[in-house]
Amino acid sequence: MKNALKTNLPISNTVFAIDCVVFGFEEGELKTLLIERTEEPYRGCWTLPGYLVVDQGESIDEAANRVLCKLTGLTNAYLEQVYTYTNIDRYAESRVISVVYYAMIRLDGILDSQHIASYTRNAALVPVNELPELGFDHASILERVLKKVRRKVLYYPIAFELLPEKFTLTQLQSLYEAILGRKVDKRNFRKKIMSHQILMDLNEKQKDVSYRAAKLFKLDKKKHAQVVEHEFSFSEYETSI
Amino acid sequence: MKNALKTNLPISNTVFAIDCVVFGFEEGELKTLLIERTEEPYRGCWTLPGYLVVDQGESIDEAANRVLCKLTGLTNAYLEQVYTYTNIDRYAESRVISVVYYAMIRLDGILDSQHIASYTRNAALVPVNELPELGFDHASILERVLKKVRRKVLYYPIAFELLPEKFTLTQLQSLYEAILGRKVDKRNFRKKIMSHQILMDLNEKQKDVSYRAAKLFKLDKKKHAQVVEHEFSFSEYETSI
């Protein structure tokens, strides 16, 4: 019973933490970074990576970036705050207030599962469809974050943050399918994506594939910025009601 | 310069606060509760209501409810957490971390502007289109909350939280117009709303109006619960991409 150890300390003794849901896309699957605990409580369980925030004068956003860097070595990944959990009794010694972020990281030739796993102790990138049982209330945290991301990819181009700089339309579609958890029609998907005009045709093709090579695209940064600025509909109507 | 007084205390000396954006709908306008400051800094400026969280063992959600009750006397209003601000130097003595909530309150015959204004010192319900200059970073907080609410009313039935239990379709439309900041077509609006089948026809009419009385509706709680459960599209396509 995880509430058994709760102590009602004054809130000024409360400890801050960052919990970070780190998403990556690999082998056609949406994966998230989990840490295997080596201490009680929940020893042997997997949890989201979380760190206490103790630095002087560090804002929570800075702390989240520091945590992400510690986990992955990345300093420029997409990072967004989602929610602040206050009912978590993570440690017996004091109440912990967790600010939850999610990060989107690019897994490519340079950074991949094995790299991540070796970078942080007891870490693994686990497909979100094959999650083990999670410690603390991390299952519900992850559920909330997934819900948010699944909605957001429909109107905001955050999915691209998971792809390498150059990608094919099939890879992009496969990513959307992994995030949304359902198949989408290839022709309709391509029409829709191309209609937004945020992709730049690189006039390059895949190499080292044993089938017809696909064209490579990259995000058109300028167009992308306009989309972000106006937050116009990426795939849903905005004009209703 | 509001950063001038910043002190880099260890984060364990950080103070928690709740900032609460309280929305109400009155006279065809979306209004929000503001407090006029009587102390430096920002003396004479208006700000969002905010309170320190100091109670032992109180979660932030409970604290937000307590704050709302203190402000309005309401205990069951719709309340949702939006964002946690960490860069606010509200007080000189220590860093303040603000968890921002928004609340939707029902202004009707019982509770109205004057009631609210008399309930809390120096408080006023101000139309969001006629905001005074706000102290601290409250203008940007309010902007974020408004953006969130404007998006959310399109797919989630939160707007109803601002109406009295019985309402007319014109009142509902007027509310949507106030929130979205634009006019909508009466016939299209009615078709759309009725198609969701979350309204219950009360077979009652307005009284005390000097024109043709409109039918009264209320939210169908059962249908509403289904909408909330499945979060199906209230007005936008969900099926794209």
Add this chain to the structure above:
DNA sequence: TCAAAAGTGTTTTACCTACACCCATGA
């Protein structure tokens, strides 16, 4: 020549949009 994935159009359907008049009521 085969396997594997790339790439491409059309038709149907559903929804959104624009638009204007008559009705009921109380003053």
Add this chain to the structure above:
DNA sequence: TCATGGGTGTAGGTAAAACACTTTTGA
């Protein structure tokens, strides 16, 4: 009888959905 808001339907356009075959390439 008039002023005020209540209430209603249709047609046209646009976007989504459904659907299958040909092309390219390397093995």
